[in-house]
Amino acid sequence: MAMGPGTTTTVTQGGGTMVMRTVSTRVGGPGLLPPLPTDPTLWAEMNVSVGTNDLSDLSLPLRNGLRVSGRVEFMGSAERPASDQMPAIAVTLEPADGRTTGATGTVRGRIEPGGTFTTMGVPAGKYVLRVTAPRGWSLRGASYGGQDIIDSPVELRDSDAAGVVVTFVDRAADLSGAVTAANGSPDATATVIAFPGDRSLWVGTGSSPRRLKNSRTGKDGAYSISGLPAGDYLIAAVPEAAAADWQNPDFLESLTRSATRVHIDEGEKKSQNLTTARAR
Numbered sequence: 001m002a003m004g005p006g007t008t009t010t011v012t013q014g015g016g017t018m019v020m021r022t023v024s025t026r027v028g029g030p031g032l033l034p035p036l037p038t039d040p041t042l043w044a045e046m047n048v049s050v051g052t053n054d055l056s057d058l059s060l061p062l063r064n065g066l067r068v069s070g071r072v073e074f075m076g077s078a079e080r081p082a083s084d085q086m087p088a089i090a091v092t093l094e095p096a097d098g099r100t101t102g103a104t105g106t107v108r109g110r111i112e113p114g115g116t117f118t119t120m121g122v123p124a125g126k127y128v129l130r131v132t133a134p135r136g137w138s139l140r141g142a143s144y145g146g147q148d149i150i151d152s153p154v155e156l157r158d159s160d161a162a163g164v165v166v167t168f169v170d171r172a173a174d175l176s177g178a179v180t181a182a183n184g185s186p187d188a189t190a191t192v193i194a195f196p197g198d199r200s201l202w203v204g205t206g207s208s209p210r211r212l213k214n215s216r217t218g219k220d221g222a223y224s225i226s227g228l229p230a231g232d233y234l235i236a237a238v239p240e241a242a243a244a245d246w247q248n249p250d251f252l253e254s255l256t257r258s259a260t261r262v263h264i265d266e267g268e269k270k271s272q273n274l275t276t277a278r279a280r
Contacts, residue, residue: 036110041065041121065121066156068093068129070144070163072115076170078136083113089134093119094206096126096153106130117166126153128206131166138172138227139210140266151211151229153204171267176224179217179237179274186221190276191243194225195252197232197261202249214246230266234259237274 044060072089074080081089091109109119119129129149133139141148144164154161175194181187195202196211205211211231215223223237234252236259245251258277264270 036108036118036120043121043123045123066124066160067119067121068109068127068144068149068154068156068161068164069118070116070142070165072111072117072131072166072168074137074168074170075140076137076168078170081134085134086111086113086115090130090132091117091119092130093122093127094130094208096128096204096206122156124157126155126204128153129164129166130206130208133168133227137168137170138267139229140167140169141229142166151201151205153206169266172226173228173230173264173266173268173270174224174226175228175233175235175262175264175270175272176222177271177273179221179223179276181276186217186219187237187276188217188219188221189240190217190221190223190237190274191215191240191246192217192223192225192235192237192274193243193246193252193255194228194233194235195255197234199249199253202252209247212247214243216240228264230264230268232261232263235262235272235274236260237276239276 041064042062043065044062046058046060048055048058072086087110089111091111092106093109094106107120107122109117111117127149128151129142131139131142131150139150142150142164144154144161147154149161149164179187179190179192181190191214193214194212201209201211210227211229211233213225213228215225217223217237234256236255238246238255255277260272260274262270262272
């Protein structure tokens with residue numbers, strides 16, 4: 001199928017069925033965060049059964065991409081970003097399963113000076129919203145229909161997700177402490193992993209879940225993890241060589257046997273010392 005300039009075609013094959021998804025995008029001009037393209041994003045998807053004969057004259061009807069839009073709110077007494085700095089706050093949509101959307105990876109959005117935002121259009125599917133908090137602020141969440149679409153994905157089907165409220169607070173939570181080896185000496189080669197106590201948040205939250213973080217210890221065994229949202233967590237220190245699987249649910253499950261449970265309130269500065277353990 002011939003497509004115009006700026007069009008990306010992705011073909012995924014599984015089992016005996018080939019799924020063809022075409023995403024057409026046009027990137028804005030130079031600059032950190034240029035205005036969003038005014039042309040619609042077009043996409044198409046069709047299940048195709050391939051036998052022993054060629055397929056010809058296959059027609060894929062294009063559909064308009066789906067967008068997420070809403071506004072941002074700031075709760076607290078810290079200085080808020082000036083209106084001309086609002087577009088510098090990064091907003092993106094990321095596929096919930098961590099796959100790549102065409103050749104563009106995550107799909108960007110833009111916050112306007114007045115505090116409203118919208119994203120580029122995407123094919124139907126499940127997505128998580130990613131927002132980078134400005135200096136002095138921490139991201140509390142993004143509410144849509146009573147659901148936080150930063151911690152859990154929103155499913156876009158036949159219509160846009162409008163009316164999303166992204167909330168920033170001026171209280172950032174931090175977790176810090178010291179890690180010792182089994183012999184009681186500081187462990188300078190450990191990795192500390194913080195992950196949600198709720199197992200449903202281990203998967204389906206994109207490639208960079210905000211409730212799953214790690215930190216390497218310093219020469220004195222000290223570690224620090226910042227920007228954790230309020231909630232219940234499991235914290236574990238593991239040898240550096242074992243930390244490569246830190247986002248693997250099976251690996252996290254093995255850590256639950258030795259991990260320390262902690263609760264972090266919004267804006268809390270939590271201290272928790274740990275002993276290096278091996279996943280079983």
